[in-house]
Every structure is written in structure tokens, then in C-alpha cells.
Amino acid sequence: xxxxxxxxxxxxxxxxxxxxxxxxxxxxxxxxxxxxxxxxxxxxxxxxxxxxxxxxxxxxxxxxxxxxxxxxxxxxxxxxxxxxx
Amino acid sequence: xxxxxxxxxxxxxxxxxxxxxxxxxxxxxxxxxxxxxxxxxxxxxxxxxxxxxxxxxxxxxxxxxxxxxxxxxxxxxxxxxxxxxxxxxxxxxxxxxxxxxxxxxxxxxxxxxxxxxxxxxxxxxxxxxxxxxxxxxxxxxxxxxxxxxxxxxxxxxxxxxxxxxxxxxxxxxxxxxxxxxxxxxxxxxxxxxxxxxxxxxxxxxxxxxxxxxxxxxxxxxxxxxxxxxxxxxxxxxxxxxxxxxxxxxxxxxxxxxxxxxxxxxxxxxxxxxxxxxxxxxxxxxxxxxxxxxxxxxxxxxxxxxxxxxxxxxxxxxxxxxxxxxxxxxxxxxxxxxxxxxxxxxxxxxxxxxxxxxxxxxxxxxxxxxx
Numbered sequence: 001x002x003x004x005x006x007x008x009x010x011x012x013x014x015x016x017x018x019x020x021x022x023x024x025x026x027x028x029x030x031x032x033x034x035x036x037x038x039x040x041x042x043x044x045x046x047x048x049x050x051x052x053x054x055x056x057x058x059x060x061x062x063x064x065x066x067x068x069x070x071x072x073x074x075x076x077x078x079x080x081x082x083x084x085x
Numbered sequence: 086x087x088x089x090x091x092x093x094x095x096x097x098x099x100x101x102x103x104x105x106x107x108x109x110x111x112x113x114x115x116x117x118x119x120x121x122x123x124x125x126x127x128x129x130x131x132x133x134x135x136x137x138x139x140x141x142x143x144x145x146x147x148x149x150x151x152x153x154x155x156x157x158x159x160x161x162x163x164x165x166x167x168x169x170x171x172x173x174x175x176x177x178x179x180x181x182x183x184x185x186x187x188x189x190x191x192x193x194x195x196x197x198x199x200x201x202x203x204x205x206x207x208x209x210x211x212x213x214x215x216x217x218x219x220x221x222x223x224x225x226x227x228x229x230x231x232x233x234x235x236x237x238x239x240x241x242x243x244x245x246x247x248x249x250x251x252x253x254x255x256x257x258x259x260x261x262x263x264x265x266x267x268x269x270x271x272x273x274x275x276x277x278x279x280x281x282x283x284x285x286x287x288x289x290x291x292x293x294x295x296x297x298x299x300x301x302x303x304x305x306x307x308x309x310x311x312x313x314x315x316x317x318x319x320x321x322x323x324x325x326x327x328x329x330x331x332x333x334x335x336x337x338x339x340x341x342x343x344x345x346x347x348x349x350x351x352x353x354x355x356x357x358x359x360x361x362x363x364x365x366x367x368x369x370x371x372x373x374x375x376x377x378x379x380x381x382x383x384x385x386x387x388x389x390x391x392x393x394x395x396x397x398x399x400x401x402x403x404x405x406x407x408x409x410x411x412x413x414x415x416x417x418x419x420x421x422x423x424x425x426x427x428x429x430x431x432x433x434x435x436x437x438x439x440x441x442x443x444x445x446x447x448x449x450x451x452x453x454x455x
Contacts, residue, residue, distance in 0.1 A: 014384075014386045014388075015197065015198060015199065015385075015386025015387060015388060016199070016389045016390075017183040017199050017389065017393045017396060017397060017448075017452065018113070018115070018116065018119075018183045018184070018192075019116070019120070019123065019124075020393070020452075022124070023123075023449065048196075048382065048384065048386060049111075050108075050111045050275040050382070051111040051113070051116065051275075053273065053274040053275045054111075054271050054272065054273045054274065054275065054278075055120070055124070055126075057272065057274065058271070058272070059124065069274035071276060073381070073384075074381060074382050074383065074384035075382075076274070076275070
């Protein structure tokens with residue numbers, strides 16, 4: 001897993017065991033709850049797991065976040081924000 | 086010879102269709118139980134129920150129409166404590182492996198290296214089982230309840246319809262309620278996503294075809310043992326000959342419509358197990374790969390934490406051992422045995438739940454918290 005030390009953390013979890021995408025998303029969102037909710041930070045996940053493009057938005061939208069999913073070549077980019085982008 | 090090609094070709098087509106459907110819908114039987122414990126998600130449980138009830142009705146209709154070569158199907162055994170233990174261990178293994186014996190194949194077909202490692206673990210674990218087979222088969226015999234009785238209707242001396250009608254009726258009402266509450270659909274962002282309820286209906290029909298044409302629902306685990314036997318035959322041929330598990334011929338059935346007698350086991354030779362299960366395995370891998378390629382999603386990723394590699398390898402070994410101990414996998418029991426009220430399959434499901442719970446805890450603690 002790589003961690004980009006920029007303002008918006010990015011997690012590359014392509015090729016990992018199920019359900020790492022959702023577990024990483026939940027763990028990292030909870031760590032940065034205040035920053036994300038206040039719109040100071042976005043969380044970006046790169047995943048090749050099709051299931052994650054459903055389960056992550058489902059879980060995080062229920063928790064009050066905004067989630068967008070975009071296909072980039074062979075994988076998906078999931079962006080978690082506190083407010084609509 | 087022609088009939089063998091018909092069987093192998095049918096199995097390949099059924100495997101291709103299954104792999105394609107599974108990849109498009111990501112309908113994973115491991116996620117069904119794991120997500121229930123990890124995320125309290127009931128969505129896939131509803132899909133599994135739809136699959137089981139649909140299969141129950143389809144199998145019984147085919148049975149009443151005289152389309153099934155044998156009922157119950159071969160290789161489904163009597164209830165034993167061994168199934169309880171095996172089902173529990175299987176539940177732990179499948180979660181650690183990140184996919185069951187079939188899920189591993191479709192994920193591998195889409196390019197997952199971790200699933201390839203789990204696949205190697207499955208072969209290794211199947212070979213390992215042969216070492217404990219004499220002890221385990223004695224245990225199975227000693228702890229068997231109701232010998233010779235395979236299904237609940239047989240035990241209760243009832244026609245299956247007496248169970249299927251109330252269960253089917255109640256399920257129909259329940260499914261209708263879920264439809265009104267919009268609980269069948271998932272908001273999905275993946276390309277060409279197939280709603281899992283559609284995949285469940287498709288898999289029920291595929292399994293029906295398998296039962297009618299090949300004489301049994303989809304099952305693949307003996308072939309993992311066969312692959313292990315080929316490996317042992319290459320490296321340790323004398324040791325292989327000393328193992329009783331590889332001498333057994335558990336499949337012994339006639340398909341009347343083809344006039345074909347099917348015989349086979351885990352031994353390293355091309356027999357009925359090889360030309361029934363082999364093409365299903367190849368089909369699932371290719372079907373999923375085809376779906377991933379058409380979607381522009383086929384890519385091999387190998388960078389994953391070492392702990393995950395260890396988890397899938399150990400999970401694969403554990404799952405293979407358990408699948409020989411029960412003796413079958415979750416797909417065989419849940420999609421085949423449960424719809425005909427197989428006692429062994431019902432107990433397998435009961436044991437699978439705490440196993441999947443423990444597997445989910447272990448996965449979170451040992452793998453995800455790293």
C-alpha cells in the first residue's frame with residue numbers, strides 16, 4: 001500500500017485481498033473524520049475491485065460523506081469528500 | 086467417445102457462463118457471509134436465498150418431470166460430525182483466502198495474483214488431506230448419523246413438495262416485500278455491472294443444466310486433489326501409490342440419456358472427474374478473463390503486503406483440507422445440496438457461519454491491521 005504525503009492522501013490498494021478496499025477506506029476516513037467533513041482533505045483510493053465501487057460508496061454515504069467513482073484505465077478511483085465536489 | 090466430448094463441452098460452456106456472470110456481478114459466496122459479520126450487510130444473504138429457493142423449485146420440477154439421472158445426486162453423503170468440523174474450518178479458510186474454491190477461480194481469471202496463490206494453496210491442501218484420509222474416513226464412519234439417508238424429506242419420509250411448497254410460498258411473499266422496499270438493487274459504478282439477483286437466477290439455471298446433463302450440480306474440488314496427485318506422481322510416485330485416498334473411486338454413476346457410465350476419483354488419470362470438473366474450472370477462469378478483457382479491466386497486480394500472501398496461501402490450504410473433510414465445497418453444498426435438503430449440506434451451512442465469523446475476525450486482526 002503506498003501513501004502519498006500530499007494534502008489529499010491516496011491509497012493504492014489494487015490487487016489486494018477482499019475486502020481490503022472497504023476496510024482501508026473505513027479506517028482512513030475515521031482517522032481523518034474532521035478534516036474530510038470540514039472539506040480540508042479528500043481521501044483517494046485506487047482499486048481494481050469491482051465490488052469496492054459499490055460497497056465503499058454504500059457505507060460512506062450512509063456515514064454522511066460524499067463519494068465519487070471514476071474508471072481510470074483498468075482500475076477505479078474512489079474519492080471521498082465531506083462536501084460535494 | 087462422442088458422449089465424453091458432449092459432457093466435457095457442456096461443462097466448459099457452463100463454466101464459461103458461470104465465470105462471466107460471477108465477474109460481472111462480483112457475486113462472491115465468501116463476501117455473502119464475511120460482509121454479514123464485518124459490515125452487517127444482508128444484501129448478499131438475500132441473493133443467496135434467491136439462488137437456493139430458485140434452485141429448490143427448478144430441481145424439484147426437473148425431478149418430477151423425470152429429467153434428473155439420479156436424485157439425490159451422487160457424491161452427496163450422509164450426515165456426519167465430520168461435516169460439522171469441516172464446514173467450520175472451511176468457513177475460516179475461505180475468508181482468509183479471499184474467495185471460495187470457485188471465487189478463487191473467477192478472481193484469478195480477472196488477473197488476481199493473490200487468488201493464484203490461493204489456488205496453489207488449494208492444490209497443496211488437497212494433497213495434504215490424502216495424508217490424513219485413513220484417520221478421517223474412520224472418523225466419518227464412526228460419527229455418521231442415519232446411514233444411507235441423504236436428504237431431510239427422506240428422513241421425514243415425506244415427498245419433497247411438502248417442504249418446498251411452504252418454503253417457496255413464504256419466500257415468494259418475502260421476495261415480493263423486498264422488491265417493494267427496493268432491496269434487490271444496488272447502486273453500482275463498475276462498468277457493465279450485473280445486478281447480483283440476475284447472476285443468482287443465471288447460476289440457478291446453469292446448475293439445473295449441469296444436474297440434468299451431467300447428473301450432478303457444479304462441483305470442482307476433487308479436481309484440486311487430482312492436480313495434487315499429478316504433482317505427487319511426478320515427484321514421489323511410490324508415496325502416491327501408498328495413499329488410499331488416491332485409489333478410491335467415489336464417482337460411480339450412469340447417465341441413461343447418453344448411455345455413459347461415469348467413474349472417477351482423485352487419482353492422477355483422465356476419468357469422469359477430469360472431464361466433468363476440469364472443463365468447469367477452465368471455463369470459470371476463461372469466462373471471467375473474457376469478461377474482464379471485454380471490460381478493459383484485465384490487469385495483473387502483484388504488489389500486495391506479504392501478510393496478504395500468507396493469508397491467502399494458508400486460507401487456500403485450510404479450505405482444501407476442509408473441503409475434503411466435509412467432503413465437498415460451499416458451492417456444491419449451498420447451490421446443490423441445500424436446494425434438495427441434503428442433511429450434510431444443511432449442517433455444512435450451520436457450521437460455515439461461525440467459521441466465517443472467526444475468519445473475518447482473523448482477517449481483520451492479522452491482515453488488515455498491518
